[in-house]
Amino acid sequence: MLKGKKVVLGITGSIAAYKACLLIRGLQKRGAEVQVVITPAGKEFVTPITLSALTHKPVVSEFFSQRDGTWNSHVDLGLWADLMIIAPCTASTLGKMAHGIADNMLVTTYLSMKAPVFIAPAMDLDMYSHPSTQESMRILKSYGNVIIDSDSGYLASGLQGKGRMEEPEIIIDKIENYITSQNGDLNGRKIMITAGPTYEKIDPVRFIGNYSSGRMGYALAEECRLRGADVTLISGPVSVTCHKGINLIKVESCQEMYDAAIKTYPAQDAAILCAAVADFRPDTTSATKIKREGDDMILRLKPTQDIAAALGKIKRDDQLLIGFALETDNEETNAKNKLEKKNLDFIVLNSMRNEGTCFGSKDNQVSIISRESQRDFPKKDKREVARDIVNEMAVRLLGVIK
Secondary structure, three states: OOOOOEEEEEEOOOHHHHHHHHHHHHHHHOOOEEEEEEOOOHHHOOOHHHHHHHHOOOOEOOOEOOOOOOEOOHHHHHHHOOEEEEEEEOHHHHHHHHHOOOOOHHHHHHHHOOOOEEEEEOOOHHHHHOHHHHHHHHHHHHOOOEEOOOOOOOOOOOOOOOOOOOOHHHHHHHHHHHHHHHHOOOOOOEEEEEEOEOOEEEEOOEEEOOOOOOHHHHHHHHHHHHOOOEEEEEEOOOOOOOOOOOEEEEOOOHHHHHHHHHHHHHHOOEEEEOOEOOOEEEOOOOOOOOOOOOOOOOOOEEEOOOHHHHHHHHOOOOOEEEEEEEEOOOHHHHHHHHHHHOOOOEEEEEEOOOOOOOOOOOEEOEEEEOOOOEEEOOOEEHHHHHHHHHHHHHHHHHOOOO
């Protein structure tokens, strides 16, 4: 979402100013062009030469250049930028911004900014909790600025943030999520997602399951939510959590997930079947714990309900159905067979042979396969993979991509 974006990064006089270097690197990694504007106090904590070396641009601090008197135009910066980030932002700068006290280049640039502004406060708890600081943030939020606090998500409220500057990577993630949410290409659309493993009981304390963490499915649900969709997430047992704006249906067994999916899907525009559903379950389930007797135990299994195949049979022409294929061998052949047999619109293939992906990992490496084409993607964070998958869905569902 930040590729090609022009970013003005404002740095103020906080001990957290060193994090601005990490923020610059993170923004550049995601394709942004960065111009630094720093207050005089900020230069006491991080040197302009360091910042200039990172951005490959002269650092703007004063209204006039010390060498030749060239005027640094805050108006031009406001027109140039696609977004402005002020991180770290001290209590002093918060107050100046809230009340229009334009006594330095950073605040003047802020007052001229035409693009969205994101603010990451940085101060001690007492300063943060003081009514004047809270009032400054309230005013800035009322102007449409986005406050990125360490503990309270996008918009600071009360004393949840505790004043600590949020970590650079999280700041960037939240900015990307905000930008995505403003696109709203899935507004009004209903999307069902399945996630996590299923547990098939052997007895009250044992089950057949798998290593799925649910991260991929939850990332897909969050991506769809941020883009305006009405999301229903049918989730097996996982430790991850979802946004309260997502309709979460908790299940345990394949049968429970099947029942929920069959009931939910007819009212949806699309479904993404990301759950790692057990293919077999015990033929019988003991009501009491099975005791160890003898040298072995025979466990008879029978097939579970095929959720993808069942939904493929009831899918209407105006609906999409997207599946996942986790394979260990003959990956593409197996995925294409599943695509056809289960009447999917496209399938997301990932392989156990790709180290550092799949179960329990924050990364994934996938191919998106349809009847018309195949797109192979590099290894990425699952949140980025979710964006790629939802982009593909949006193309087919809406005919546009954001």
